[in-house]
Amino acid sequence: MATLVTTITETLRYKGKLGQWSWVLHRVTGLGVVLFLILHVIDTSWAAFYPGQYAKAIGEYQSPLFTLGEFALVAAIIYHAMNGLRIVLFDFKPEWWHLQQKAAMIVLGASVVLLVPTFAIMFGHVLHYYDGNPDLVTISDIIQSQAQFLLGFVVIIAAALLLSLAYALITGETGTPARPNRRPSQFDAWMWRFMRLSGLLIVPLVFGHLAMVHLIQGVFDITTSGHSIVGTDAVNSSGKAVEFVGRRWDYLVAGVAIWRIYDGALLALVVVHGFNGLRYVVNDYAHDRVVRRALTLAIAFGAAALIILGFAALLAGVDETAYGIAKEGLESFSKVPTSPFGG
Amino acid sequence: MKVKFRIRRFNPEVDKKPYWGEYTLDNVEPTDRVLELLHRVKWEQDGTLTLRRSCAHGVCGSDAVRINGVNKLACKVLVKSLNLKDGGQIQVEPILGLPVVKDLVVDFEPFFDHYRSVMPYFVPATPLPGDGRERRQSPEDRARFDDTTKCILCACCTTSCPSFWASGQYVGPAAIVNAHRFIFDTRDGATQERLNILSEESGVWRCRTIFNCTPACPREIEVTRAIGEVKLAIQRGGR
Numbered sequence: 001m002a003t004l005v006t007t008i009t010e011t012l013r014y015k016g017k018l019g020q021w022s023w024v025l026h027r028v029t030g031l032g033v034v035l036f037l038i039l040h041v042i043d044t045s046w047a048a049f050y051p052g053q054y055a056k057a058i059g060e061y062q063s064p065l066f067t068l069g070e071f072a073l074v075a076a077i078i079y080h081a082m083n084g085l086r087i088v089l090f091d092f093k094p095e096w097w098h099l100q101q102k103a104a105m106i107v108l109g110a111s112v113v114l115l116v117p118t119f120a121i122m123f124g125h126v127l128h129y130y131d132g133n134p135d136l137v138t139i140s141d142i143i144q145s146q147a148q149f150l151l152g153f154v155v156i157i158a159a160a161l162l163l164s165l166a167y168a169l170i171t172g173e174t175g176t177p178a179r180p181n182r183r184p185s186q187f188d189a190w191m192w193r194f195m196r197l198s199g200l201l202i203v204p205l206v207f208g209h210l211a212m213v214h215l216i217q218g219v220f221d222i223t224t225s226g227h228s229i230v231g232t233d234a235v236n237s238s239g240k241a242v243e244f245v246g247r248r249w250d251y252l253v254a255g256v257a258i259w260r261i262y263d264g265a266l267l268a269l270v271v272v273h274g275f276n277g278l279r280y281v282v283n284d285y286a287h288d289r290v291v292r293r294a295l296t297l298a299i300a301f302g303a304a305a306l307i308i309l310g311f312a313a314l315l316a317g318v319d320e321t322a323y324g325i326a327k328e329g330l331e332s333f334s335k336v337p338t339s340p341f342g343g
Numbered sequence: 344m345k346v347k348f349r350i351r352r353f354n355p356e357v358d359k360k361p362y363w364g365e366y367t368l369d370n371v372e373p374t375d376r377v378l379e380l381l382h383r384v385k386w387e388q389d390g391t392l393t394l395r396r397s398c399a400h401g402v403c404g405s406d407a408v409r410i411n412g413v414n415k416l417a418c419k420v421l422v423k424s425l426n427l428k429d430g431g432q433i434q435v436e437p438i439l440g441l442p443v444v445k446d447l448v449v450d451f452e453p454f455f456d457h458y459r460s461v462m463p464y465f466v467p468a469t470p471l472p473g474d475g476r477e478r479r480q481s482p483e484d485r486a487r488f489d490d491t492t493k494c495i496l497c498a499c500c501t502t503s504c505p506s507f508w509a510s511g512q513y514v515g516p517a518a519i520v521n522a523h524r525f526i527f528d529t530r531d532g533a534t535q536e537r538l539n540i541l542s543e544e545s546g547v548w549r550c551r552t553i554f555n556c557t558p559a560c561p562r563e564i565e566v567t568r569a570i571g572e573v574k575l576a577i578q579r580g581g582r
């Protein structure tokens with residue numbers, strides 16, 4: 001067994017074929033998207049619970065730093081999706097293994113082919129935005145408002161560590177087990193299936209979601225007053241991000257709130273898929289039992305918290321009076337602390 | 344031709360840290376094998392260089408090392424296959440993920456532990472036939488696991504696997520290959536038990552289909568394919 005550092009440096013040193021680099025990229029992109037997802041579900045819930053705060057969050061999405069991040073995010077999702085499809089293909093057709101090298105090339109090619117027009121359209125939205133007179137959010141604003149998340153992560157992991165230490169004190173199980181865990185379990189077999197099934201389902205859902213907020217409408221059009229709202233027949237009269245979200249969630253087709261169902265499906269699948277991916281990474285690199293149990297706890301807790309928060313927002317919906325509150329929130333931006341965490 | 348050798352050296356009784364030893368060999372033929380050149384370094388230049396080999400013909404599986412970045416049997420690699428220029432470099436280091444005993448020799452015990460854990464032996468499904476001769480099998484049934492009978496337990500595959508580097512708890516491709524050998528044998532009666540073992544947390548689900556193992560195998564076993572077949576067998580609930 002090698003240490004974390006040698007594992008990483010040796011992965012870079014070993015002259016593996018393309019598959020090794022596909023894996024590195026798959027892992028890095030997956031982790032990057034999980035990080036974004038955590039922030040994203042939390043701030044989307046503000047549309048329902050802290051409309052003023054939501055205006056700030058969308059203001060950040062429109063800042064230059066996040067615009068760079070947005071391009072990276074879209075590239076990461078597209079590569080991860082293409083490569084995920086390749087993994088699933090060879091999982092179910094192992095006898096095609098000799099085509100694997102070619103398939104890894106095709107994944108790279110397909111990602112680029114998809115990215116070129118996507119980036120072109122996104123770039124169009126960016127140019128259009130800066131043509132006007134945008135209100136820019138500064139980097140210090142972003143750091144200020146994201147610091148609470150960092151604190152949140154630290155608190156959750158510290159709490160999980162304490163719990164895990166307490167467990168270790170009671171059971172006396174510490175250190176790295178000499179022998180592999182021989183507990184028979186169907187859990188991992190089940191999760192393997194889930195990773196593949198959820199991946200397949202996420203592809204149309206997340207591509208559709210990104211098409212709505214990046215291509216058909218840019219992130220910037222979310223706050224353009226008088227702009228039609230994608231996927232609905234409504235118009236954003238206040239030009240507030242909460243109105244965009246509220247009208248989408250309240251839009252009914254034959255009495256069914258289709259975007260709530262859509263967002264709910266995306267939420268549940270992506271959180272479980274992404275957090276189980278996180279668990280894979282922790283299982284690979286965290287060997288000490290106390291640390292591993294702590295991180296596993298934090299992952300389970302984090303996934304549950306995100307799903308509950310996301311669904312609470314979906315159920316609560318956006319109150320129409322919030323369209324006005326959001327306006328005030330944006331105006332008092334960086335003057336009055338409106339953070340739900342008191343920050 | 345002339346060849347420069349860069350060999351990872353470590354004597355735990357003397358050295359605090361591993362280091363690179365450098366040696367230059369003249370009169371190297373393109374048809375020389377790397378094992379012979381390692382011998383020349385040991386015999387002509389530095390007798391303390393420690394390596395392991397027995398058969399020298401790709402049969403015993405004892406001389407797996409990492410050559411120019413890829414796991415190989417030193418006895419099966421011809422200099423010409425490395426595409427060196429005159430004075431080019433051959434870098435040799437121990438395979439990664441098993442404790443280094445000295446220089447190029449690693450401790451195989453953890454590797455064999457994983458091998459033993461998958462019940463790599465025949466468990467008869469039926470009593471011996473009345474004539475007291477062998478249990479018969481159709482050529483098609485025999486072909487099903489032919490590929491995985493070829494393993495020589497050299498560990499080239501397991502120690503090329505990033506999942507194994509990350510966690511030595513992972514049972515690793517070699518053990519899965521050897522389980523495959525019996526899982527898909529129609530005469531064997533312990534298929535389900537082996538599938539249960541391989542479905543544990545340390546089993547096949549740790550394979551991320553990275554495909555480092557397949558090109559590393561000196562016996563050209565379709566390693567990742569065998570692992571994929573075992574995964575599907577577990578999902579199906581049987582052979």
Ligand code: HEM
Nearest residue numbers: 027030031033034081084087195199202203274277278280
């Ligand atoms: C777009 C469609 C997607 C597909 C087809 C897909 C497919 C896959 C597949 C097949 C795996 C491999 C699991 C394994 O090796 O057992 C995987 C791992 C992973 N996925 Fe996705 N995925 C998708 C979207 C996402 C999203 C949106 C996220 C983030 C929230 C994500 C995060 C991860 C992570 C963190 C891993 C673990 C990586 C590792 O173990 O190295 N995936 N994905």
Ligand code: HEM
Nearest residue numbers: 037041044070213219245248263266267270310311313314
């Ligand atoms: C910067 C890019 C993105 C923007 C601007 C964006 C924007 C939005 C907006 C405005 C909503 C509110 C609901 C709606 O209008 O349908 C939303 C919800 C959601 N988005 Fe995104 N999105 C982005 C990327 C992503 C990605 C990459 C994922 C998946 C990993 C994702 C997953 C979700 C989920 C799960 C919800 C529902 C959350 C909930 O109901 O609590 N989004 N997004």
Ligand code: SF4
Nearest residue numbers: 504550551553554556
């Ligand atoms: S295919 Fe699986 S076993 Fe082989 S190197 Fe990759 S992760 Fe390891």
Ligand code: SF4
Nearest residue numbers: 494495497498500560
């Ligand atoms: S499968 Fe191939 S590489 Fe792995 S131990 Fe057997 S012979 Fe060596």
Ligand code: FES
Nearest residue numbers: 399401403404418
């Ligand atoms: S020395 Fe026996 S396989 Fe190389």
